[in-house]
Amino acid sequence: xxxxxxxxxxxxxxxxxxxxxxxxxxxxxxxxxxxxxxxxxxxxxxxxxxxxxxxxxxxxxxxxxxxxxxxxxxxxxxxxxxxxxxxxxxxxxxxxxxxxxxxxxxxxxxxxxxxxxxxxxxxxxxxxxxxxxxxxxxxxxxxxxxxxxxxxxxxxxxxxxxxxxxxxxxxxxxxxxxxxxxxxxxxxxxxxxxxxxxxxxxxxxxxxxxxxxxxxxxxxxxxxxxxxxxxxxxxxxxxxxxxxxxxxxxxxxxxxxxxxxxxxxxxxxxxxxxxxxxxxxxxxxxxxxxxxxxxxxxxxxxxxxxxxxxxxxxxxxxxxxxxxxxxxxxxxxxxxxxxxxxxxxxxxxxxxxxxxxxxxxxxxxxxxxxxxxxxxxxxxxxxxxxxxxxxxxxxxxxxxxxxxxxxxxxxxxxxxxxxxxxxxxxxxxxxxxxxxxxxxxxxxxxxxxxxxxxxxxxxxxxxxxxxxxxxxxxxxxxxxxxxxxxxxxxxxxxxxxxxxxxxxxxxxxxxxxxxxxxxxxxxxxxxxxxxxxxxxxxxxxxxxxxxxxxxx
Numbered sequence: 001x002x003x004x005x006x007x008x009x010x011x012x013x014x015x016x017x018x019x020x021x022x023x024x025x026x027x028x029x030x031x032x033x034x035x036x037x038x039x040x041x042x043x044x045x046x047x048x049x050x051x052x053x054x055x056x057x058x059x060x061x062x063x064x065x066x067x068x069x070x071x072x073x074x075x076x077x078x079x080x081x082x083x084x085x086x087x088x089x090x091x092x093x094x095x096x097x098x099x100x101x102x103x104x105x106x107x108x109x110x111x112x113x114x115x116x117x118x119x120x121x122x123x124x125x126x127x128x129x130x131x132x133x134x135x136x137x138x139x140x141x142x143x144x145x146x147x148x149x150x151x152x153x154x155x156x157x158x159x160x161x162x163x164x165x166x167x168x169x170x171x172x173x174x175x176x177x178x179x180x181x182x183x184x185x186x187x188x189x190x191x192x193x194x195x196x197x198x199x200x201x202x203x204x205x206x207x208x209x210x211x212x213x214x215x216x217x218x219x220x221x222x223x224x225x226x227x228x229x230x231x232x233x234x235x236x237x238x239x240x241x242x243x244x245x246x247x248x249x250x251x252x253x254x255x256x257x258x259x260x261x262x263x264x265x266x267x268x269x270x271x272x273x274x275x276x277x278x279x280x281x282x283x284x285x286x287x288x289x290x291x292x293x294x295x296x297x298x299x300x301x302x303x304x305x306x307x308x309x310x311x312x313x314x315x316x317x318x319x320x321x322x323x324x325x326x327x328x329x330x331x332x333x334x335x336x337x338x339x340x341x342x343x344x345x346x347x348x349x350x351x352x353x354x355x356x357x358x359x360x361x362x363x364x365x366x367x368x369x370x371x372x373x374x375x376x377x378x379x380x381x382x383x384x385x386x387x388x389x390x391x392x393x394x395x396x397x398x399x400x401x402x403x404x405x406x407x408x409x410x411x412x413x414x415x416x417x418x419x420x421x422x423x424x425x426x427x428x429x430x431x432x433x434x435x436x437x438x439x440x441x442x443x444x445x446x447x448x449x450x451x452x453x454x455x456x457x458x459x460x461x462x463x464x465x466x467x468x469x470x471x472x473x474x475x476x477x478x479x480x481x482x483x484x485x486x487x488x489x490x491x492x493x494x495x496x497x498x499x500x501x502x503x504x505x506x507x508x509x510x511x512x513x514x515x516x517x518x519x520x521x522x523x524x525x526x527x528x529x530x531x532x533x534x535x536x537x538x539x540x541x542x543x544x545x546x547x548x549x550x551x552x
Contacts (some may be wrong), residue, residue: 095184109142112133136152157181194230289389303344305392319388371384371386381551510525
């Protein structure tokens with residue numbers, strides 16, 4: 001009887017095991033069939049389009065758009081990288097390319113030099129910000145896109161390019177020969193001492209040399225007797241995960257957990273620890289962040305905060321807690337795919353948008369407050385997930401006026417700086433240069449010549465309110481108030497140029513300084529009246545306050 005029972009149990013277990021295998025196999029086969037079926041439908045759909053659509057279609061472009069739309073339905077970081085864009089991808093990850101060494105941008109119907117880099121080919125050949133491309137090696141530029149021109153400028157190093165440009169204020173076309181070079185863009189464009197005790201490091205991207213550049217800057221600043229360090233990650237969109245880990249490792253002891261990743265596939269579940277000898281585990285640190293600080297910037301600032309290794313100063317960061325991995329595809333293309341979420345030392349993920357659960361209209365919402373959880377730093381301080389890194393020392397963001405936004409969008413600031421630089425051979429250094437009242441009056445006349453106009457968000461909102469009031473038949477009883485507010489909020493160029501003169505002079509001066517003293521000059525000028533920087537310096541110099549922030 002016992003034997004029969006044992007056999008019965010064994011038969012039952014075998015049957016359950018077989019059914020689970022069959023069920024799993026059925027589910028897997030069903031999923032594979034769905035994939036195969038839909039790929040077949042896509043193939044036949046495209047074949048019919050190609051054969052019978054009334055106009056000729058660009059097959060490659062249409063398929064690329066369909067792939068981009070498919071990936072965009074997942075998240076904005078999962079993207080297809082065709083072979084034609086591999087050089088741009090390499091530039092993002094390494095900072096290396098062969099070209100002329102300048103930023104270019106669209107300006108109306110033209111493509112212009114937006115910023116030449118100091119001592120690189122464009123600069124050495126005498127190209128200036130504001131120069132308009134006319135021809136490159138005999139190819140006319142009119143009607144071409146920025147990416148078209150970028151591709152013409154990039155190529156084999158040590159090869160000369162014949163470039164024809166139009167320079168504002170100069171009647172004749174200027175021809176330059178520019179020899180391409182192998183260029184390495186710096187991840188740390190500037191570092192230096194702010195005073196006799198505070199060192200400053202500006203890190204603007206996480207390429208494969210970022211950690212080495214930060215390490216070298218840190219050592220150099222300590223040789224100059226820096227007693228504290230400010231690491232500026234504002235507007236740094238991120239980059240390579242390993243570089244973020246290595247940068248945190250510069251400041252923390254070996255064995256500290258820096259970040260963990262968790263994904264659907266177990267191979268992406270990893271914990272990354274400080275494995276290298278640090279440079280300095282004691283020096284006080286302030287990390288500067290804002291809404292433009294994302295991804296790897298948030299790993300660095302978040303780990304420094306969670307380990308109570310330093311203070312974070314500024315505004316809430318972007319909130320990107322997703323990890324991307326590149327996968328090789330056919331024809332030398334790649335897929336950059338989100339494979340995991342990252343978790344900083346306290347255990348929190350700072351992802352702000354929930355791409356997994358979209359709204360009915362397809363839009364993406366923020367992680368709801370009900371799902372935000374509390375975590376603790378190494379010292380027991382409360383921190384939260386679900387929305388970027390909240391700074392320890394918050395400095396309110398300053399917003400530009402509608403006038404300033406309009407001047408930037410219509411490139412009036414840029415254009416005036418171009419004319420200014422063509423008229424003035426030199427200016428004072430970035431730390432002391434000031435735009436004169438006469439220069440500002442000249443700028444006002446320039447705007448009138450340009451027939452510049454702009455819109456105000458306030459008036460747009462007011463018009464919407466007036467429309468609602470009319471529909472609800474309240475407008476007649478509030479007409480006088482509406483007229484009074486409209487008169488005050490309607491853009492008035494003369495009034496607003498006077499009202500926002502300090503703000504606009506700052507924007508003008510910053511752009512002008514870059515024409516003479518390049519990227520470093522722009523950074524130095526921006527630091528002159530930087531409220532976030534001043535708050536960080538004040539916190540670092542007040543050791544009692546600094547220690548108080550880091551304690552529970």
